[in-house]
Amino acid sequence: MVLWVEKQAVQDQRLIPLLSFQLSSISKAINSTEMPVKEKHARRIILGTHREKGAYTFWSYALGFPLASSSILSWKFCHVLHKVLRDGHRNVRHQSNLHDKYGQLVVVYTKLLCTKMEFHVKHSEIPPNLEATDEVLERTAGSDINNVFQLTVEVFDYLDAELRLAETVIRQLNTSIAISTLSSGQCRLSPLIQVIQDCSHLYHFTVKLLFKLHACLPADTLQGHRDRFHDQFHSLKTFFNKTRDMLYFKRLIQIPKLPDSPPNFLHAASLAKHVKPVVVIPDEYEPEQQEDDDDDPEPLIEVSAFSTSSIQAQAPQLDIFDKTFGPPNGGFDDRDLQIESLKQDLELLRAELEKVKAEAQRYITQLKSQINSLEAELEDQRAQKQHALVENEQLRMELEATRRRNAEHESTQSVFIEAENRAQATEQRYNKLREKHTELVSSHAELLRKSADTVKMLSATQQTQEEVERTKQQLSFEVDRIKQEAEMKLEEQKFEMEKLKRELEEKMAEVMRVKGTLQTSEMTSEQMNSSVTALQAEKDRLMRSASEKEAELSSLRQAAQAQQSSLQQERERNSRELGDLQGKLQEKTNLGEQLNRKLLEEQFALLQGTVTEAENIIQDAVAKLEDPLHIRCTSSPDYLISRAEAALGSVDKVKKGHADYLSNMGDAGGLLRALTQFSHLTADTIINGSATAHTAPPDHNCRGCATQSLQFFKDLKSKTTLQRADPASIRVIIQKILNLGQELRPKGMDVRQDELGDLVDKEMAATSAAIEEAVRRIDEMMDQARKDTSGIKLEVNERILNSSALFHSEKLLTGTNGIIVWLVQGAATMKEFYARNSRWTEGLISAAKAVGWGATEMVESADKVVLHTGKYEELIVCSHEIAASTAQLVAASKVKAERNSKRLSVLQQASRHVNEMAANVVASTRTGQEHLEDKETMDFSGLSVIKLRKEEMESQVKVLELESHLGKERMRLGELRKKHYELAGIPSEQISEGNGETSLLDHPVTMSPKPSKPVLLKKPALSQKPNMPPKTTVRGVKKSLRVACDEI
Incomplete structure (x- = not known):
């Protein structure tokens, strides 16, 4: 102990300088001066909490601040406390809380009082006791629905604060196992009387305001208000039921009963059924508190009085019995003596118990x-110690200042000595206080141990008292039972006595008759003696039977007691077994519920994982739509239709699986399988739909299908939206994709053979109209170019636009195909010929469409070149396409025409004219391009050798880049042609290895899946650059073409 005290003293000596800095910082940081808290002071306070690992010094000094006297002081105290709580040692938060159950109640009660004051300050019309009429409530709410809504929310908050206080009090009451009849329980329960009064009025206000809101606003808007009211209703009903059952409230307040169910605010007629709960308080509601020492426990049964009265009641009966049969041999019965001894023992035990209770209570x-008193003295000693430390530190600070001034002023030596003496005296007093503190701590520990021993003795005394009470009850029960048995025995003996008395009377009468006869005859004396002897024997027999009955009665009583004890033990054992079985049943029930919840959670987790994977599949399909490599992929409409039909079937399975899962959430297998199949089929439909027509409406429908599928998956992932998840919108979009896929199928597959003739006529007429429109637009562009341009540009434009003779030749070609039917022998009509040769007819329709498309593109390219917005290469490509389309028409005509037909030769001659005019277009385009390039010659006069070298290097780099780009474009062109031939129906082995082209003379091209675009054919050989023929030559060609048309 001495070593600990010395060690503590050394530690205190080390902490004194640090403590002085901390106290100085606290006093400088928290003061009434209107200026901000300095960071160095706050930092020192925070460091002090880390050094002492807590906030004891801070709180011991801060509790002395007069916070209520200065608002600035309170403000700066809050600021410093905020910093300490935020950056101080981790024990600060623990030491800053009041660890007391009443502290928690005070916090909740303070919040309630703040809420109450704010409410009544804002609504001054409502009195603080809340006893306001409906008119006052209507006037406070007003006519504005916004004010009514806000007032309802404030009443909700008010009622929540009341119920929170009530729940906290009742929960602590149950935790501390307090009884409402004890002072500790009544101390907590007494404020709930005001809470019950406030809650009854607030409940009425809430019902009135909610009915008013439902009369003005839709029901969906007030769903949150109804849910909050239902929670408050059940909490308030539970609170009223619990307090109604407590003995403390039964004589202080009459608690109203709430209805079984909350009001239905959706029906306005329910307002008439609402009854305002009324709380009634008697005039005298203060309970009379009496000390436990003055209350003597009353015995449950007055055994002594009861036994005395029973004995007195039995006395006359015993006297009659004694008069008849004589007094008993032993006087009182042994059981009476036992009862008397037990009563005396019970009285002694009761007196001893009361004495022990009084002594224990007093102790x-x-x-x-x-x-x-010791705790108060300890707190005083702690406060004195703290103040002594503060004073000692202040004295030390003064001593240091005195020492510094001593070097300068020798005259202050006496003051220094006096201050040092004071410091020594203070240190001595501090040491004494510390020793006193140590003694108090040890004595406090000893008292705590004694208190624990006393509590154990009291608990043992209470157990003894309980055992005495149980013994007393058992003895009382035994006395009652013995009394009943004695009464029964007395009744039986009384009955036997009356019977014996009647028999005795009969015998006496017989004796009198015998005596009468004895006077007449002496011979009968012997008979009388014998009868007397017989009567005496009968009397002895009756006495023996009575004693036997008493023995039998005692044995029966003992057997009944043994049977009762066995029954009691059996009952206790059955109750224990029943409790164990109920506990096991509850555990099994809880385990089953936990397993069921776990199964539901696992099934939902599997569903979420499957939905996430399905989302990834759909998102991957959408990402492929944006992939440049996917643009080169194509698909057939038939495959798209098959995928879309399969996806529609999977939608029905998903819908069925969703319904099955909602009916039984413990089994999600059907929905998982349906979702897996649905995600893959939908992704295939999206990818193939986009590949079938990249620029057609199916592409947008595919994106819409992906959007709806992802939305459906999103609804499945959340439990709140799982019920309303519906794949109907996905079915609609997939049905649209299916319809568009059927529309994209080749027309030849959709058109019947008897309609092929009309279709050929329509396509030929459409092609002729397109060529005529192209000729007209070329003439208009030529006139416009002559007006707007001049010089070399005008010459170039005229050369390009003079290619209109090419369209005349195309018109001749398309017109010639109409008479091919007459060249074939055996054809009755054109429709019969087309129906008989449907495959050939499809190739003819494709060639006609290609010619019309080529003419239109030629005109568009020429227009762009004239307007300087296009490229000359586009004209060259279009001329090649027109030549290829012309070759396809000639090849189609050769298949069905006779070998030596004159009209066939005319058709071939027109095809040669088309090829020649196409070559002229190419040559004119290139010549015009060269003229324009020659006009813009480079000027090298201002360039030095280094600049020329640099330009040369840049040109070489550009040449290499263009050559690389050219190689890649050629490879891409080959792949496109190869894919085009595959779609056209040409086998891949017949495609040449050079550029993927084939001869159309041996294999006519069939219908393409995309009839709006022409079939790419082998380009004709390009001729040398010819000189531009004069206009007279062009006119001659036109004239020869018109003559050929007239002959046909």
Whole structure:
């Protein structure tokens, strides 16, 4: 102990300088001066909490601040406390809280009082006791629905604060196992009387305001208000039921009963059924508190009085019995003596118990008062110690200042000595206080141990008292039972006595008759003696039978007691077994519920994982739509239709699986399988739909299908939206994709053979109209170019636009195909010929469409070149396409025409004219391009050798880039042609290895899946650059073409 005290003293000596800095910082940081807290002071306070690992010094000094006297002081105290709580040691938060159950109640009660004051300050019309009429409530709410809504929310908050206080009090009451009849429980329960009064009025206000809101606003808007009211209703009903059952409230307040179910605010007629709960308080509601020492426990049964009265009641009966049969041999019965001894023992035990209780209570009271006094003295010693430390530090600070001034002023030596003496005296006093503190701590520990021993003795005494009470009850029960048995025995003996009395009377009468006869005859004396002897024997027999009955009665009583004890033990054992079985049943029930919840959670987790994977599949399909490599991929409409039909079937399976899962959430297997199949089929439909027509409406429908599928998956992932998840919108979009896929199928597959003739006529007429429109637009562009341009540009434009003779030749070609039917022998009509040769007819329709498309593109390219927005290469490509389309028409005509037909030769001659005019277009385009390039010659006069070298290097780099780009474009062109031939129906082995082309003379091209675009054919050989023929030559060609048309 001495070593610990010395060690503590050394530690205190080390902490004194640090403590002085911390106290100085606290006093400088928290003061009434209107200026901000300095960071160095706050930092020192925070470091002090880390050094002492807590906030004891801070709180011991801060509790002395007069916070209520200065608002600035309170403000700066809050600021410093905020910093300490935020950056201080981790024990600060623990030491800053009041660890007391009443502290928690005070916090909740303070919040309630703040809410109450804010409410009544804002709504001054409503009195603080809340006893306001409906008119006052209507006037406070007003006519504005917004004000009514806000007032309802405030009443909700008010009622929540009341119920929170009530729940906290009742929860602590149950935790501390307090009884409402004890002072500790009544101390907590007494404020709930005001809470019950406030809650009854607030409940009425809430019902009125909610009915008013439902009369003005839709029901969906007030769903949150109804849910909050239902929660408050059930909490308030539970609170009223619990307090109604407590004995403390039964004589202080009459608690109203709430209805079984909350009001239905959706029906306005329910307002008439609402009854305002009324709380009634008697005039005298203060309970009379009496000390436990003055209340003597009353016995449950007055055994002594009861036994005395029973004995007195039995006395006359015993006297009659004694008069008849004589007094008993032993006087009182042994059981009476046992009962008397038990009563005396019980009285002694009761007196001893009362004495022990009084002594224990007195001893406990003395110990509590002694503990409280010691704790108060300990707190005083702690405060004195703290103040001594502060004073000692202040004296040390003064001593240091004195020492510094001593070097300068020798005259202050006496003051220094006096201050040092004071410091020594203070240190001595501090040491004494510390020793006193140590003694108090040890004595406090000893008292705590004694208190624990006293509590154990009291608990043992209480157990003894309980055992005495149980013994007393058992003895009372035994006395009652013995009394009943004695009464029964007395009744039986009384009955036997009356019977014997009647028999005795009969015998006496017989004796009198015998005596009468004895006077007449002496011979009968012997008979009388014998009868007397017989009567005496009968009397002895009756006495023996009575004693036997008493023995049998006692044995029966003992057997009944043994049977009762066995029954009691059996009942206790059955109750214990029943409790164990109920506990096991509850555990099994809880385990089953936990397993069921776990199964539901696992099934939902599997569903979420499957939905996430399905989302990834759909998102991957959408990402492929944006992939440049996917643009080169194509698909057939037939495959798209098959995928779309399969996807529609999977939608029905998903819908069925969703319904099955909602009916039984413990089994999600059907929905998982349906979702897996649906995600893959939908992704295939999206990818193939986009590949079938990249620029057609199916591409947008595919994106819409992906969007709806992802939305459906999103609804499945959340439990709140799982019920309303519906794949109907996905079915609609997939049906649209299916319809568009059927529309994209080749027309030849959709058109019947008897309609092929009309279709050929329509396509030929459409092609002729397109060529005529192209000729007209070329003439208009030529006139416009002559007006707007001049010089070399005008010459170039005229050369390009003079290619209109090419369209005349195309018109001749398309017109010639109409008479091919007459060249074939055996054809009755054109429709029969087309129906008989449907495959050939499809190739003819494709060639006609290609010619019309080529003419239109030629005109568009020429227009762009004239307007300087296009490229000359586009004209060259279009001329090649027109030549290829012309070759396809000639090849189609050769298949069905006779070998030596004159009209066939005319058709071939027109095809040669088309090829020649195409070559002229190419040559004219290139010549015009060269003229324009020659006009813009480079000027090298201002360039030095280094600049020329640099330009040369840049040109070489550009040449290499263009050559690389050219190689890649050629490879891409080959792939496109190869894919085009595959779609056209040409086998891949017949495609040449050079550029993927084939001869159309041996294999006519069939219908393409995309009839709006022409079939790419082998380009004709390009001729040398010819000189531009004069206009007279062009006119001659036109004239020869017109003559050929007239002959046909």
